[in-house]
Amino acid sequence: MDMTNAQWRKSSRSGTNGGNCVEVADNLPGVVAIRDSKDQQGPALLINPGSFSAFLRGAKGAGFTA
Template sequence: MTTPKSMPVTTLWHKSSYSTDNGGNCIEIASGQAGVIPIRDSKSPDGPRLMILPGAFISFVQAVRQGEFKTS
């Protein structure tokens, strides 16, 4: 996992359809990066980005869908 200093200006970010515009804990992902899935906090678009390997991202999404991450 790495945090790049910059990404191409043309990077298109996607927010979850479950996200709302009134805040909350939301992430965005970007496509078009070879071999990695870029992830950022939607509240801090100019902040750090995580570069996750596709297999790890798939495992994360599956765990979320199975309820392994709960908010209090």
């Protein structure tokens, strides 16, 4: 997939110390791309928007356990 026009963003809760962050691009047709902010030229995980929405609902609702 061509990622040239991906508009990457980090969570507003990400610190400025270069820690463990992910970036998300949700402006691509039919997919949401996720990448490691420390390796911006590295690979991106591509998932369908419905799955990403379900993940966010689970994360916001504390639906995951360690």
